[in-house]
Amino acid sequence: MKTEAMETKHTKGEWLTKELAVYNAETGKTIAQVGLWGATREQEAEANAKLIAAAPDLLNALLIIYNEYKAIVNNKNHEAEITLAIVEHVIEKATL
Numbered sequence: 001m002k003t004e005a006m007e008t009k010h011t012k013g014e015w016l017t018k019e020l021a022v023y024n025a026e027t028g029k030t031i032a033q034v035g036l037w038g039a040t041r042e043q044e045a046e047a048n049a050k051l052i053a054a055a056p057d058l059l060n061a062l063l064i065i066y067n068e069y070k071a072i073v074n075n076k077n078h079e080a081e082i083t084l085a086i087v088e089h090v091i092e093k094a095t096l
Contacts, residue, residue: 010056032049
């Protein structure tokens with residue numbers, strides 16, 4: 001997995017929420033719409049929209065942590081190797 005200069009496939013730019021929509025701050029285009037299906041309360045749907053909007057920032061923070069932690073693994077720390085494998089799996093899940 002190459003993470004240092006990784007090119008993302010998701011919509012670039014800052015993601016924001018308004019009501020139950022997630023949109024790109026620069027273009028104003030909707031990225032996702034969170035619905036109220038089943039027993040989902042509006043408060044829960046708003047929290048889901050905020051989590052979706054935070055996804056690019058969360059991924060970026062995780063990539064920074066991954067790259068820093070990778071240096072520790074290179075010094076043969078077994079616990080760090082396990083943690084790095086978990087982080088790598090999550091990054092791949094979000095980007096592949």
